[in-house]
Amino acid sequence: MVFLRSPKPWQLPEQVVTSEAAFLSRRRLLKGLIGAGVAGVALPLTGCQQQVITDGVPTQGTKGLAAARNPNFTEVDRSLTNEQLAATYNNFYEFGNSKHIWQNAQALPTEPWKVEVTGLVNNPRTYDLDDLLNTFPLEERIYRFRCVEAWAMVVPWIGFPMNAILKEVEPTSQAKFVRFTSYYDPKVTKGPTFPPSQFLPFPYTEGLRIEEMANDLAFFAVGIYGHTLPKQHGAPIRAVLPWKYGFKGAKSIVKIEFVETQPATFWNTISPNEYKFEANVEPDIPHPRWSQRKERLVGPGASIYDWEEVPTIIYNGYGEYVAGLYS
């Protein structure tokens, strides 16, 4: 069955929300295009009149994953996001700048897959897909998930703590930061039609301080909702950092690199004032274009237009784990 909806303007997420994409179309890209000698480019309108939501769960190609739930992360103060909503409302700029990229993302080739762990480490390693699923004990964790755009979900991830990789590869004392690089092949990850990819700093990269990576909350997810990750969620492995804004959680990671100085990252390169390297969830620090005091929960109803507004919590509710990192 297909639901055709004509939401009222105030219900349109693309208009309420102030997206990461909005900045691109407004400023940097115009500048880029003008710099490239292209004049008078018309910007596409972002508000769409109609949304099509199909009710087949878009998780084709996934396999069941058994994992015990970590008793410390069994529930939070809000209900789990509907799986189908989470799988059809994504940010993955490699496949476009709308939330509705899940079909485009099926082009991502995930087998074979290799993750190279390199840089300032004693034991560099390369993991293939099998290694990622079998080397470390997998566990399930229910985490709050907060995008800088002020929408939020609650998601049951399956994976392992980042600390497990730290123990294997042993960063040297010189290593102060880690950098994650996402899969990028312009023939596959075509990026948004507008702005064109060549104006974006692909491949997508993100980073952390080593102490942040060693924190118990920092997680590599290889699964979600009881199965391997669907491609749109960043198959086969992505970072999950629940006390930070969602953009820190790089998807479809191919490289983990230990470095001495703070690495350049995708959003921070595009707009350093709006997307800080640290990017902790902090209600009192507004994004330059909107407040962060409240967030909109996606679901738990049947459609993305059932938004419930709730107050944003410092460190997304994980202060007992991470506040010490920032004192």
Ligand SMILES: Nc1nc2c(c(=O)[nH]1)N[C@H]1C(S)=C(S)[C@@H](COP(=O)(O)O)O[C@H]1N2
């Ligand atoms: N490679 C890559 N990783 C990415 C992004 C992206 O565009 N490319 N978007 C980020 C943002 S802004 C968010 S909010 C989350 C969204 O994850 P989800 O689609 O699985 O909910 O992925 C993050 N990781």
Ligand SMILES: [Mo]
């Ligand atoms: Mo985001």
